[in-house]
Amino acid sequence: MVQLKKEENFSEWYNSVIEENNLTDKRYPVKGMNVWPPYGWKAMRLIDTIVREEFDSREHEEVNFPLLIPEDQFQKEKDHIKGFDSQVYWVTKAGDNDLDIKLLLRPTSETAMYPLFSTWIRSHADLPLRIYQIVNTFRYETKQTRAFIRVREIHFIEGHTCHATFEDAEKQIEEDLDIMRGIARGLCLPFRVHTRPEWDKFPGAYYTKGIDTVLPDGRTLQIASIHQYRNNFSIPYEIYFEDENGERKPVHQTTFGLSERMLGAVIAIHGDDRGLAFPPPVAPIQVVVIPVLLKGEKESVEKAAGDASNRLKASGIRVRLDSRDIRPGNKYYEWEGKGVPLRVEIGRREAQENFVTAVRRDTGKKIRIESASLEHEIAALLDEISDSMLQKATMSEKAQERRVENLKDIGPGLNTVWWCGDEACGKSIDDETGSSILGMPEEKSSSKGRCIVCARDTEKIAVVSRPM
Amino acid sequence: MVQLKKEENFSEWYNSVIEENNLTDKRYPVKGMNVWPPYGWKAMRLIDTIVREEFDSREHEEVNFPLLIPEDQFQKEKDHIKGFDSQVYWVTKAGDNDLDIKLLLRPTSETAMYPLFSTWIRSHADLPLRIYQIVNTFRYETKQTRAFIRVREIHFIEGHTCHATFEDAEKQIEEDLDIMRGIARGLCLPFRVHTRPEWDKFPGAYYTKGIDTVLPDGRTLQIASIHQYRNNFSIPYEIYFEDENGERKPVHQTTFGLSERMLGAVIAIHGDDRGLAFPPPVAPIQVVVIPVLLKGEKESVEKAAGDASNRLKASGIRVRLDSRDIRPGNKYYEWEGKGVPLRVEIGRREAQENFVTAVRRDTGKKIRIESASLEHEIAALLDEISDSMLQKATMSEKAQERRVENLKDIGPGLNTVWWCGDEACGKSIDDETGSSILGMPEEKSSSKGRCIVCARDTEKIAVVSRPM
DSSP: OSSSSSSTOHHHHHHHHHHHHSSSBBBBSSTOOBBHHHHHHHHHHHHHHHHHHHTTTOOOOEEEEEEEEHHHHHHHHHHHHHGGGGEEEEEEEEETTTEEEEEOOOOSSSHHOOOOHHHHOOGGGGEEEEEEEEEEEEEEOOOBTTTTBBBOOOOOEEEEEEEHHHHHHHHHHHHHHHHHHHHHHHHHHHOOOEEEEGGOOOOOEEEEEEEEEETTTTTEEEEEEEEEEEEETTTTTTTTOOOOTTOOOOEEEEEEEEHHHHHHHHHHHBBBTEEEEEEEEOOSSSSEEEEETTTEEEEHHHHHHHHHHHHHHHTTTOOOOOOOSSSSHHHHHHHEEOOEEEEEEOOOHHHHHHEEEETTTTTTOOEEEEEGGGHHHHHHHHHHHHHHHHHHHHHHHHTEEEEEEEEEGGOEEEEEEEOOOOHHHHHHHHHHHHHHHEEEEESSOOOOOEOTTTOOSSOOOOEEEEEE | OOOSTTTTHHHHHHHHHHHTTSSBTTTTTSSOOOOOHHHHHHHHHHHHHHHHHHHHHHTTTEEEOEEEHHHHHHHTTHHHHHHHGGGGGEEEEEETTEEEEEEOOOOSHHHHHHHHHHOOBBGGGGEEEEEEEEEEEEEEOOOOOOOOTTTTTTEEEEEEEEEHHHHHHHHHHHHHHHHHHHHHHHHOOOOOOEEOOGGOOTTTTTTEEEEEEEOTSSEEEEEEEEEEEETTTTTTOOEEOOTTOOOOOEEEEEEOOOEEEEHHHHHHHHBBBTBBBOOGGGGGEEEEEEEEEOEEEEHHHHHHHHHHHHHHTTOOEEEOOOOSSHHHHHHHHHHHHHTEEEEEEEHHHHHHHHEEEEEEETTOOEEEEEGOOOOOOOHHHHHHHHHHHHHHHHHHHOOOOOEOGGGGGGOOOEEEOOOOOOOHHHHHHHHHHOOOEEEEEOOSSSSSSTTTTOOOEEEEEEEEEEEE
């Protein structure tokens, strides 16, 4: 069981809490390609469900494109190739035959989708096109891999849109931020939006907005990214439409990418020294019902626990009845470690007097709930837990913010600095502090200052951190 | 739109009905790797949902294993390799590096999973292990590809189980047949179970049961298969457990495979000269609501149609409101082609008198439904449609059955023949008739006859057909 302290050694705590609670199995013989056992996969699928609801409610349609991309099709947008070339896996043989055209495993699906888009889109009536898919993608990472954070087979969610104008694409990006807010609410996670510096944008993009969250050790993790492509891909891939005046124009495109890093952030930010702590919307088990038995009262207590469990299940709550013949204390410990947000204890008094005792994992608080209003009050409690988990995570994030005037003061967390905007100054922050420019925040500065490197006057601020 | 007659040219009808209704896009530049556009993907996901419900309700847990399998791991069970060797795609390079150990794209996941199973299973308390996954798998098909029926990127559902004894594994296979019955009910499809002849079993299996359905042209399609592995894989992959007496024993395993062929069968069997016909449980749109407008009454009719659509949606029915400004007749034609099982028409009379007119796609019958009981009656009608679709498909299947005494009488459909059981006789059926032995049916014969090839006395019957 988890002995490591999260604050003392975050990195080892993270690995051990994942392995002990069976969220992933890293014993698969290809490094960075991990097995999703039932408990971890259930959590990921619950996150996917939230993502689907957010996309679907904004009229994005789910599709599924092939994994393998022919080499010639991949090479049409030259910045894009340059960005991914060193990271792709190549299929060169099938059966005993060498392939005439090599096939690559998608690192992302622009080059699989866009040749088809050029046949799907003919006129302005076909726009906007808004689709997404949830698929496995592959990147040959050379850095050290880490469960859910840096892997070689990525569980990837990618939204792709096409629009008649740049302005329409800009509006889409605003909507993507709404989608992100909806998803983050489900994960009980705060996030920041940073427009990445030029040298750190997505290969082929006009600009990139990173969705970043701060981990407990002060490093930042990009959990999603949104890209404005303008017509950078539509011209080489010939995605043109005829506008109302019969004029042929390239579409403007955006993409929105998310991955299992969301699960990594959930684990890292909400977990504690007792183990995992799942927010109720993505908890594989939201409520565990535990009969607390003393000798001779077995029957009525077990019946009350079974009834409560069945009623909660029927109301749509993910519940587990734990009737194993081991001491209740051991069960409490185990389910806390697995991150179940709410425990329901039912003993002799509860069974006789028709109530249950609910215990919140986050606060330890015990709440008496009358059986008559069981479903309603448990659902309300789960909502309350979500609210407090988001609030707590938001406060931790705020505690990681600081305004910094000198390079030597740059530390863990989010350092806001004045920056002239030059790449040279940006990169020397990296060289001198080991932290780098995440990008420009959404909020603009209303005053002026001096670049933290060259001391020139500037109105620009940037956020500096050490990314995961 | 669909002009082809299903009876006259089934094969072309099948292709055109799929393309015209946007279930797949075959313009992707790698043959046999098709794009799933929104409508087709929605249908597939609804089938997946039924599959998940059937597995989950029988305590199978969903997992997700890596796609890429190292060559050495793949080669432990020798019949299995022989069966798949000519069909695998090989990853030999990553970035600029040649890989030390080649990786193959899973054609099926035995060799990805079983090395891990050997770490997951220690004692009898870990058994049974019952998992499934829904993933992309790859087979380098050399035969002509066909949408949903023979593809190179397969949408694959694979159940894997481990048991303490052969008898427990046999019971699992009975349960798999229950799962299959549940799924087939959702698809409104009949199916037959045939124990495949030795030479046609799954590579590495002890025996294979094929789940076959008959297509309108008299050919049969295997939509699923169930395999008893005995300990054929557990010995080479070292999946052993300690039994109650402390003895170390290899587990007994089964697998259950299903794919997008289920969707292919739904299209082929239920469709007609007007286009697709989806069974309600897997119809992406179950009900289309169409306001039938005459001049001057626009507002009340549109409001009534909008209300009906919202109420149906709120009750969990997949509904589409079609308010486009085109003639109702054109809409009827289009939604029939797309296979929507029920149309709801709302005109002036309906709006004034508070009812709707429902029209069944399968029978053309018009039904008056009072608004007060809208949700309830529409749900009941959808159930009725499912029942009639299953009944109709079952009758068509029965019409394809025949008992055959002479090789020259073997024709399309299911030919039941006497067979001595010898491979030589089995294969000569193939050579002489072009049809082949599907296998032995579940029902045993109670009498005796003479082998249709060698005329020896036998108690065995076999079913002969021309498989797709």
